Amino acid sequence: MIIDVHGHLCASPKLYAWYTLLLASRAQYNTPAPPFSDDELRGLVETKRNLDAIDGAGTDVQLISPRPFTMFHSERPGRIAHRWIEGNNDYIAQLCRVLPDRFAGIAGLPQPAGEPIATSLPELERAITELGFVGCLLDPDPGEGDNTTPTLDSEYWYPLYEKLCELDVPAHIHSTGNQHGRGSYSTHFIDEESLAILSLVNSRVFLDFPALKIIVSHGGGSVPYQVGRWRAERVHPVIAKSIPLAESFDQSLRRLYYDTVIHAKDSLALLIKLVGSDRVVFGTENPGSGSALNPETGRAYDDIKALVESIETLTADDRANIYERNARRLFPRLAAKGGVKAGVSATEYLGADKARRGIGL
Numbered sequence: 001m002i003i004d005v006h007g008h009l010c011a012s013p014k015l016y017a018w019y020t021l022l023l024a025s026r027a028q029y030n031t032p033a034p035p036f037s038d039d040e041l042r043g044l045v046e047t048k049r050n051l052d053a054i055d056g057a058g059t060d061v062q063l064i065s066p067r068p069f070t071m072f073h074s075e076r077p078g079r080i081a082h083r084w085i086e087g088n089n090d091y092i093a094q095l096c097r098v099l100p101d102r103f104a105g106i107a108g109l110p111q112p113a114g115e116p117i118a119t120s121l122p123e124l125e126r127a128i129t130e131l132g133f134v135g136c137l138l139d140p141d142p143g144e145g146d147n148t149t150p151t152l153d154s155e156y157w158y159p160l161y162e163k164l165c166e167l168d169v170p171a172h173i174h175s176t177g178n179q180h181g182r183g184s185y186s187t188h189f190i191d192e193e194s195l196a197i198l199s200l201v202n203s204r205v206f207l208d209f210p211a212l213k214i215i216v217s218h219g220g221g222s223v224p225y226q227v228g229r230w231r232a233e234r235v236h237p238v239i240a241k242s243i244p245l246a247e248s249f250d251q252s253l254r255r256l257y258y259d260t261v262i263h264a265k266d267s268l269a270l271l272i273k274l275v276g277s278d279r280v281v282f283g284t285e286n287p288g289s290g291s292a293l294n295p296e297t298g299r300a301y302d303d304i305k306a307l308v309e310s311i312e313t314l315t316a317d318d319r320a321n322i323y324e325r326n327a328r329r330l331f332p333r334l335a336a337k338g339g340v341k342a343g344v345s346a347t348e349y350l351g352a353d354k355a356r357r358g359i360g361l
Contacts, residue, residue: 002305003327003334004054005172006217006259006283007062007103010046012036015091016070019084027080033087038098047095051102053286058305062284063331064092065106065137068176069185073142078112078119085110086123093131104334105133106172109160113143118159128167134333136164138171138214140196145181145188152196153203161209170213170257170330186289193221198230201252204244213330214255215281219262223253224271250274257330259283260308260322263301269311277318281326282308 014034021031041047054062066088073081085108096103107127109120127133138160143149150156164171173196178188193216206212223230227249233239234249245252253275261283262268272280286302294301308314308322328334 001060002323004059004062005281006285007064008067010049027083063106064103066108071176073111074113074144081112082110107133107136111142134331135169140192144177144179151199153199165211172215174217190221197223215257219271220258261285277321
């Protein structure tokens with residue numbers, strides 16, 4: 001079975017039209033999100049796009065979250081982000097109820113820039129305990145490059161870490177926009193992922209929250225590929241004294257998990273070799289920015305399963321870890337979803353689903 005931990009929502013244009021109302025009114029009025037019947041939601045072109053993406057990737061179940069660039073954490077006032085993220089989570093929850101054997105929910109957190117992280121906790125608890133979600137996104141920079149949000153080692157984040165441990169759900173680090181930073185949207189991802197890793201593993205966070213589960217997007221930013229620099233800091237006679245974790249940098253890296261959204265075989269192989277197959281989870285972010293065709297292979301860059309299969313050094317156990325076992329360890333609430341059963345092959349899932357949808361096999 002293949003569980004894709006990194007997917008984003010293809011939503012109906014009606015949902016985005018509702019956002020324009022929230023924006024125009026500054027969410028001053030309690031304008032409800034547009035309703036969808038189950039049949040309407042199932043028949044949307046946007047739903048088909050999500051399904052076609054995972055069918056084409058050979059994925060059985062995709063964990064689906066709001067599109068990061070549409071989370072609007074830097075909008076003012078903060079109630080815009082709260083209402084918008086709540087509406088996205090409701091939409092995802094309905095999609096997961098309609099297609100429970102194909103999707104599970106990853107909650108967006110309303111994280112308006114400048115607000116305490118504690119304001120996002122009611123929505124996290126609602127998404128997990130009422131909507132049946134299995135994890136959440138964590139935006140490490142809701143100010144979108146304005147340099148105002150504390151890094152992840154700060155006690156600013158501790159209320160969130162405490163709630164994540166209480167609920168036994170992981171947070172998936174994924175930045176959003178970059179209105180104020182120097183880099184592009186994609187370079188902002190790499191910068192924030194790198195900073196997130198270094199902030200966490202060079203701090204007390206995992207001493208204070210040993211049960212905390214964190215996934216880092218896009219293969220861990222630059223960290224796995226600049227690992228020599230960070231190894232050197234761990235043994236530097238001055239710097240090492242300031243790091244609470246009494247372990248090597250490589251050992252600290254294994255306190256985190258990393259997804260496979262890298263788009264290059266050599267990079268993916270390096271990540272797996274560095275952190276181990278038991279710390280890498282399958283993700284495609286498909287459909288997404290990697291869906292362009294690679295002229296050398298004729299396949300999309302986000303055909304991640306083909307990349308995993310092409311790494312000759314991986315054993316059957318390594319692939320089982322990456323495709324399914326690690327996700328099940330990270331997301332224990334997946335077991336509560338009736339459609340997400342361990343050991344069911346992609347062929348069985350795709351056959352049953354296509355039969356329901358009237359598609360020839």
